[in-house]
Amino acid sequence: MAQAKQITPRAKDFSEWYGDVIAQAQLADYSPVRGCMVIRPHGYRIWELMQRALDDMFRATGHRNAYFPLFIPMSFLAKEAEHVEGFAKEVALVTHTRLRATGKEGAGAIEVDPSSELEEPLVVRPTSETIIYAMFAKWIQSYRDLPLLLNQWANVVRWELRTRLFLRTTEFLWQEGHTAHVDEADAEREARTILGIYRRFAEEWMAMPVITGVKTESEKFAGALRTYAIEALMQDNKALQAGTSHNLGQNFAKAFGVQYQTAAGGLEYVWNTSWGVSTRLIGGLIMTHSDDNGLVAPPKLAPVQVAIVPIWKSDDERRQVSGVGDQVKTDLEKTGLRVELDVRDSLKPGAKYFEWEALGVPVRLEIGPRDLASGQAVLARRTGGKTPTPLQGIVGAVTAALDEIQAALFAAARARSEKNSIRGATKAQFIEFMKGGGGFAYGGFCGNPSCEAEIKQQTNATIRVLPDPEFRSKEAPRTCMWCGAPSVTEAVWAQAY
Ligand SMILES: [Zn+2]
Numbered sequence: 001m002a003q004a005k006q007i008t009p010r011a012k013d014f015s016e017w018y019g020d021v022i023a024q025a026q027l028a029d030y031s032p033v034r035g036c037m038v039i040r041p042h043g044y045r046i047w048e049l050m051q052r053a054l055d056d057m058f059r060a061t062g063h064r065n066a067y068f069p070l071f072i073p074m075s076f077l078a079k080e081a082e083h084v085e086g087f088a089k090e091v092a093l094v095t096h097t098r099l100r101a102t103g104k105e106g107a108g109a110i111e112v113d114p115s116s117e118l119e120e121p122l123v124v125r126p127t128s129e130t131i132i133y134a135m136f137a138k139w140i141q142s143y144r145d146l147p148l149l150l151n152q153w154a155n156v157v158r159w160e161l162r163t164r165l166f167l168r169t170t171e172f173l174w175q176e177g178h179t180a181h182v183d184e185a186d187a188e189r190e191a192r193t194i195l196g197i198y199r200r201f202a203e204e205w206m207a208m209p210v211i212t213g214v215k216t217e218s219e220k221f222a223g224a225l226r227t228y229a230i231e232a233l234m235q236d237n238k239a240l241q242a243g244t245s246h247n248l249g250q251n252f253a254k255a256f257g258v259q260y261q262t263a264a265g266g267l268e269y270v271w272n273t274s275w276g277v278s279t280r281l282i283g284g285l286i287m288t289h290s291d292d293n294g295l296v297a298p299p300k301l302a303p304v305q306v307a308i309v310p311i312w313k314s315d316d317e318r319r320q321v322s323g324v325g326d327q328v329k330t331d332l333e334k335t336g337l338r339v340e341l342d343v344r345d346s347l348k349p350g351a352k353y354f355e356w357e358a359l360g361v362p363v364r365l366e367i368g369p370r371d372l373a374s375g376q377a378v379l380a381r382r383t384g385g386k387t388p389t390p391l392q393g394i395v396g397a398v399t400a401a402l403d404e405i406q407a408a409l410f411a412a413a414r415a416r417s418e419k420n421s422i423r424g425a426t427k428a429q430f431i432e433f434m435k436g437g438g439g440f441a442y443g444g445f446c447g448n449p450s451c452e453a454e455i456k457q458q459t460n461a462t463i464r465v466l467p468d469p470e471f472r473s474k475e476a477p478r479t480c481m482w483c484g485a486p487s488v489t490e491a492v493w494a495q496a497y
Pocket of ligand 1: 448451480481
């Protein structure tokens with residue numbers, strides 16, 4: 001661990017704080033390549049745990065994993081008009097395949113070999129709809145081949161000029177699901193099923209409450225019929241789009257000729273969905289729970305769930321407390337928990353506590369000679385509080401504490417999100433709210449894109465979703481919060497990442 005550095009308090013500078021938490025917890029680092037990040041082992045472990053949980057849910061709903069190429073012929077991207085429009089300004093292109101020596105020294109020692117120019121440039125995938133549906137056209141013949149439910153775990157590249165670790169990087173890791181269906185209803189059901197999985201994952205695993213709903217035309221995915229999203233409110237009251245699920249309609253099927261023979265013998269285009277979550281979720285996890293002492297990881301996704309720190313003065317004591325610590329570690333690991341025993345001689349206990357806290361470890365067990373004499377350990381929670389706990393039955397106590405912490409983190413995040421939401425505000429109140437730090441603002445919307453654009457221009461707030469019924473206000477708004485025209489739907493606005 002690097003020398004302990006002060007973490008900038010959230011209240012002072014949220015963005016600095018975010019960077020400090022990541023550095024202290026050794027989650028990620030900036031790379032020599034501008035716009036790209038290196039995910040360090042502690043951060044990558046969180047991603048692996050997220051992957052495992054999500055992958056189980058995808059599998060349980062009938063999806064299978066596959067892998068498609070990193071490179072996409074440039075002409076593929078042009079086949080769906082809205083799609084190319086949406087991604088044209090952020091693609092990385094491969095145009096040559098060879099370098100050659102120049103005979104010079106230093107940076108000029110090699111150059112692009114002009115004779116290696118590709119006939120057709122290759123796009124580094126920003127997303128894989130085009131290459132996957134080109135394959136679907138080959139694989140799908142009849143209604144018996146449907147639904148086709150695939151998922152891919154991969155990296156994608158979207159050329160970004162501004163970088164924020166986990167939130168906005170040129171290359172990021174994600175999963176992208178791609179499915180084909182016989183009709184609109186089945187595609188719609190799929191898009192909704194996935195939205196439900198994303199919500200469940202966010203709430204049950206990340207302890208991050210979300211609002212679900214549909215995006216407006218201006219915020220939907222390029223080429224989609226409809227985009228659904230989960231949106232969460234971070235501690236700085238900015239919204240984070242944490243996952244999207246698209247009903248693509250027949251747009252891509254028509255562009256790539258994905259047709260199937262119906263039961264009646266006719267020929268129809270399939271209906272597609274695509275959906276994804278990315279390493280951005282790690283940014284969401286950090287900004288939902290962490291505090292001025294560093295990372296707070298929800299127990300279910302914490303790379304280390306329990307850190308055992310024995311305390312000793314003499315060699316004799318060291319042997320004793322370490323021996324008991326080792327036994328407790330073994331017992332905890334038998335129940336599937338992720339445990340570390342910290343017997344480093346190079347650090348004092350206080351310094352060890354500080355480290356495990358910055359790493360976000362939910363539970364720390366301190367075992368000193370006096371604790372041992374009374375048959376107990378001290379159970380310290382990352383979220384506050386120390387309790388003497390009998391060694392007899394300590395596995396049960398630790399498991400219960402982890403469950404409580406998981407639930408308490410969710411409850412606290414939900415209370416914070418609700419506290420920073422307003423409903424039924426007037427235009428003036430809305431402007432005031434967004435100026436004063438913002439949050440989720442629920443209100444009537446006339447459905448007019450120019451109204452939406454004006455709000456964005458004046459307040460920097462965008463419609464995050466048109467919320468699903470369970471999130472809507474009890475009384476449907478009658479007029480547009482901004483222009484006063486009749487409201488066609490309720491909307492949730494926020495300034496967003
Ligand atoms: Zn309006």
